[in-house]
Amino acid sequence: MIRLERRPEPSKLWTAVTPVLAVLLTMVVGGILFAFLGADPVGAIRTIFWDPLFNPQFAGFTRPQLLVKAGPLILIAIGLSIGFRAGIWNIGAEGQYIMGAICGAGAGLAFYPSESVLIFPLMIVAGALGGWAWAMIPAVLKTRFGTNEILVSLMLVYVAENILASVSSGLLRNPEGRGFPGSRNLRQWDAAANLELIPDTGMHWGVVFAFIAVIGAYVLLTRHIQGFNIRLTGEAPRAARFSGVIPARIILLCLGISGALAGLAGFFEVSGPAGQISIDFNSGYGFTAIIVAFLGRLHPVGILLAGLLMALTYIGGELAQLMLNLPGASIQLFQGMLLFFLLATDVFTNFRIRIGTGETA
């Protein structure tokens, strides 16, 4: 007989091993899936994990693209992880990302075509504030009326999407765009463009901010009293209250940080890789970042690695579609498996397997 026995303490070893195990299991089961689709499984896995980094035909382009794709994921996931540590579930980062992009782009476009050096900093602040303000809605509703932040933040994603559609065909529409929806292209306006800082490296301001966020979150969680309060709130809410932590403050702080970071990610995306506000500007970073946060064990360094890994599966997945004619849905399935196996293997972090009936009462 096999049964699970709760460990007295979560296993440190398994905490570190499960992400690796999840990746390996995903490769195996994904390989089987690709084999059923008629592709060479080893070739497909190599295309996804190896080619973006080392294929001479693509790597020169795709390697920097890893940073471009991972930047916003890491930035958002860092913010989310701080809340998740405290048991505050912001599921609506996608909405905060959209609002950050709209506010950042809008603040800049109000001064078009000025070439002032103040434009870009202003847009950064506006982007962060936009995301922060959007996250404050579920935060205030929770602290004032006890609403559920999961539902409120998620619903606000759909509100944000409608605002996005409205401004891209109205308020922020490019006056020289022949009536088509979509704002001016910020990349073609020097004062607002978030271009690569060093050519062909993928490093833009968003990636720089992502690295800063990783360091900041690490310091906050390990060295700062608020970080301790956040962790305490998540791990032992009653103890936190007894030690004088005010829950409402933690809620406002956590949702505020995650909202602001998601807003920043949205702004850097709209002024850089995306270039313009358009109806379909958002492409799910806010949701994917939730996977990244968990894959990284809610730890800043883990999130950094998880973000890069996720970016690798995206870009490798695109190459697999292109080179092996695999359907797009199979790549999404492959990425979904990663989270599934992570959660499944996580059981071993908190439980151990006992085989046989050797109970010594």
Added chain:
Amino acid sequence: MYRRTLLASAAALAMAAPAYAQDEPVTAGFIYVGPVGDGGWTYEHDQARLAVEEHFGDQVETIYQENVPEGADAERAITQMALSGADIIFTTSFGYMDPTIAVAEKFPDVKFEHATGYKTAENVAIYSSRFYEGRAVLGTIAGAMTETNQVGYIGSFPIPEVIRGINSAYIHAKKVNPDVEFNVVWAYTWFDPAKEADAARALIENGNDVILQHTDSTAPHSAAEEAGDVVTFGQASDMSEYAPFPRVSSIIDNWAPYYIDRVQAVIDGTWESTDTWGGIDSGMVGIGEITDAVPEEVRAQATEVMESIESGEYHPFTGPLNKQDGSVWLEEGETASDEDLLGMDFYVEGMTGEIPN
């Protein structure tokens, strides 16, 4: 009827570069905004891709990438396709315009074709269809079929392309039924079955017994089927699963003739940056079978409109036509210029409601 407006600079450069014929198989790449199984816009582009494969056999290889979001990911997807060795890349959605131009700058030897946009370059051609020609035929049927004289129209976005379609349908509905009124609902989406169904139900509840749509799902058809006596038209693809009723006809995107033509040009080494706006006569705009649910004389009327457009003897926007505010747009016998059509941001006289801004 291909409108080849060759840019002067492109012409000069094209002459400088020697044209060459290819011996190796040509690779044609396609970037899709939706899944190939969406049953509408992307599905029709993919059908055309398959037609290219069929037509050229071993001479041409095709590759595609589906579900490419319009935005940051598009530029990467197009770049990767160019890196993988594609000779010609079709980017099949308006939102790929700036990414296509950006990638084209980096790959001067690859030919790019962008659908429904307006920016060209030496190695970027653009193409679209004169869907308004097809809408004239559907409008004729719609005007004749309505009993309540209320025709509902589900618009996607208030852009010239969609406004042109509304005006064309309205003008021709009114020709056969002077009492007809159009009620436009803006869905702000190209494809969202739930929203489209809501829009259709709202229109039906308000007494519209004919529904035209410029959105790509079949949801309005199924809403009409529930209501029982409401007429609909297929959009982008035939949607014949709802025939013979409520779907009585359809406007079909047929990209195959164009794609075959352009890939042939790459093979021959004669490809040039062009601006193509094909209509019914080029085969790019198709009219789906008009079913038996439509009375014989209406079918004949609609067919006549279609044939006169196809032969070029009739232009759907022929004066006298006034704008909604009563000002003169086209004098008696005058036809609309392409420039007017491409930037159309007004309703014609008789339309009610305002275009959202």
